[in-house]
Amino acid sequence: MGAALLRAAHEDLGGPKIYYAALPAYWRRQPQVRAVAEAPMAAARLAGLVERGERLRSTWTGGSLPTPSGRFSFRSAASAAEIDSLVARVAEPEILTGVETARVVAGVDLARDPLAWLAGPVENWRVALDGGNPVGIAGTVADACFPMIAYRGLLDEPANGGTGQSGTARYGAARGDLLADAVGVLAAGGAYEVVADVDAYRVTVVAELERTGFRRIRSRVVFAPA
Template sequence: MTDLVIRPLVAGEEELFDSMTDPLPQLRQISYADGIAGGGYRPEHTWVALRTDRVVGRAAWLLLPGSVGEPWLERFDLDLAPATEAASAVGAALLRTAHAALGGPKVYYAALPAYWRRQPEVRSVAEAMMAAARLAGLVERGERIRFSWAGGPLPAPSGRFSFRPAADAAEINALVARIAEPVVLTGAETARAVAGVDLARNPMAWLTGTPPGNWRIALHGDEPVGLAGPTADACFPMIAYLGLLDESVLGELLADAVAALAGGGAYEVVADVDAHRVKVVAELERTGFRRIRSRVVYTPA
């Protein structure tokens, strides 16, 4: 790698970043130009690896305006033309050099298409980036899947449960305190980085534009058994929070939350879930959700 040059971008070099062929064009994500325009991407947080003026690796850390946290690695692409192993070595050098300038390693959210493991050409790209991340001192912490519901019939309720709006913030907070671990959290990473909020423990501190009456409570008789925070006040309609006190209400609470958003005019609803929650993944799919992407999470060792 004697002829490899690794450096940050300077203002006005956006075209240099985009000159590299996108190895995952099927992945829906914000463009670099839009990120620069919105203030989330910055030249000093964007690094490239060059060979004879050709970009063979690029990395862009994202920090939304007004954020209280640190930037996270959002875009990381490598040229696999020479060989996967060589590309991973370039990527590791790129990350290590950038980490030194950024004050140390940062979290990396490796965005990948849905079912990426089943597609050999996509898997090779993913494995090269992941190998580079490991060589640079990052450790895999898990995978989160983003789902999307885009219309279609919802499962019919069984009649066993009833649903109503939350009475007020106090009722929501009381239920959140009883729910050990929500099964759906959408945008948890952004809430933590932007506002320092733990979406699982204090969702209303992040969902400030969502009135308490928009939250949905599932009941078995008079006893609350589930809580959902569907919101259309974020960047797109989503189920930001869904927690259970009775696992059997999951499917019906999902359907109720989607129906609440669709009734307000939503044409698409997204939801994020940890990949290891196999039952939740299956229930989302039964409710009509489809996988649209995965994010494998890497953190400093």
């Protein structure tokens, strides 16, 4: 029945579409929940869709933020041109919240052209600096359905001091410090909750969210046409 409904819906929409199976947090660890979840997922497969990944939503609801490493300074972005320039140096953003909505509603790739969707002041963007040189950028949104970290990415390592052990360690610190700075800016503006979405395979980012005080609240498994 589920597969037939999906096929009918796809026919009405002009062809197979992406389908998201909404699931509780940590559903894979709970046999009873996993058994229930298998029904809609099996229906998606029978309708000709293929599993393409999993997206996790986490939320910060207050509490102390981690003490920064002290290696970096932070400032607001100076202009839209600076944001575009820094985004162009991020190979793959690690946090993208609302990427699906941006794509469906406006045809925008949030990873490549975030300002086409995030139309707020450029001051909402935070730049992490290492000795005056940008190493990361985060886009915060305070006035959406939830305050959120809409975008966070680290600049390509070769442009900022190499890919060796010291560079990797520095990048790990930048990842956490930039996240805490962005959350702190939203909290200082009155946010009581901050949302962030991340792909499940990014285990380092998921761990950093947890260290910053985020707690996972849902999962969405992505199914796409084969």
